[in-house]
Amino acid sequence: MTDEIFSRDAYQDSTEAVVTGVTEDGIVLDRTVFYARGGGQPGDTGTISWDGGEARIADTVKQAGEVLHLPEPGAAAPPVGASVTARIDWGRRHTLMRTHTALHALSGIVYTDYGAKVTGGNMEPGVARMDFELDGISQEFGREVEQKLNAALRNDHPVHVSFVPRAEALSDPDLIRTKVSLIPESVDPIRVIDIEGLDKQADGGTHVRSTAEVGHVRVVKTESKGKANKRMRIELAEPEAGAGED
Numbered sequence: 492m493t494d495e496i497f498s499r500d501a502y503q504d505s506t507e508a509v510v511t512g513v514t515e516d517g518i519v520l521d522r523t524v525f526y527a528r529g530g531g532q533p534g535d536t537g538t539i540s541w542d543g544g545e546a547r548i549a550d551t552v553k554q555a556g557e558v559l560h561l562p563e564p565g566a567a568a569p570p571v572g573a574s575v576t577a578r579i580d581w582g583r584r585h586t587l588m589r590t591h592t593a594l595h596a597l598s599g600i601v602y603t604d605y606g607a608k609v610t611g612g613n614m615e616p617g618v619a620r621m622d623f624e625l626d627g628i629s630q631e632f633g634r635e636v637e638q639k640l641n642a643a644l645r646n647d648h649p650v651h652v653s654f655v656p657r658a659e660a661l662s663d664p665d666l667i668r669t670k671v672s673l674i675p676e677s678v679d680p681i682r683v684i685d686i687e688g689l690d691k692q693a694d695g696g697t698h699v700r701s702t703a704e705v706g707h708v709r710v711v712k713t714e715s716k717g718k719a720n721k722r723m724r725i726e727l728a729e730p731e732a733g734a735g736e737d
């Protein structure tokens with residue numbers, strides 16, 4: 492099994508590793524910083540380099556429990572057993588971490604203030620959508636939520652990653668609400684992302700350390716996707732030069 496460094500430390504952008512498998516589909520390493528696509532978060536891109544070669548990695552997926560690094564078409568592959576350096580495209584990943592954290596904050600606010608659960612969601616770097624069990628939605632609602640969201644993000648809530656024993660997770664009301672029981676029984680402990688005071692859910696993705704790092708978020712569209720299913724689209728503002736670097 493690949494050691495998934497990103498699940499403990501989302502800020503590590505590279506690692507030394509050993510190639511444990513190469514198939515037609517991709518490259519498997521003994522450890523990696525590449526996040527495998529899942530839970531609405533895209534897989535990481537980057538490079539795997541070794542003595543004498545380098546492969547651009549176009550995507551990362553989970554296949555049969557392994558993290559599979561997918562090289563761009565025509566890229567060379569390292570031999571099994573080779574020592575490599577695996578490096579993600581950090582700018583893209585950090586934007587995804589900000590985007591993912593924004594979605595959790597949004598889901599926490601819409602649940603706490605309006606009692607609506609999330610029915611789905613997806614993200615790309617800097618843009619995302621989330622669907623809610625709401626009967627109605629309007630532009631005014633979007634603006635109201637946008638204000639609440641940005642106020643909450645500015646309050647700089649710490650974001651904690653923990654690994655909770657399954658039995659404990661299954662009896663936590665916050666985690667029950669976000670359907671922790673649907674996680675396969677073999678998963679124990681369960682990884683939990685807790686944005687202190689805002690949102691708590693079982694989640695495999697990568698997030699920033701505290702909400703101020705997300706920056707400003709705009710609600711760019713509200714739309715109906717059917718009865719009791721309303722969609723909000725959000726967009727991250729680009730961070731100002733030098734902002735957040737203290």
Ligand SMILES: [Zn+2]
Nearest residue numbers: 530591694696
């Ligand atoms: Zn998530």
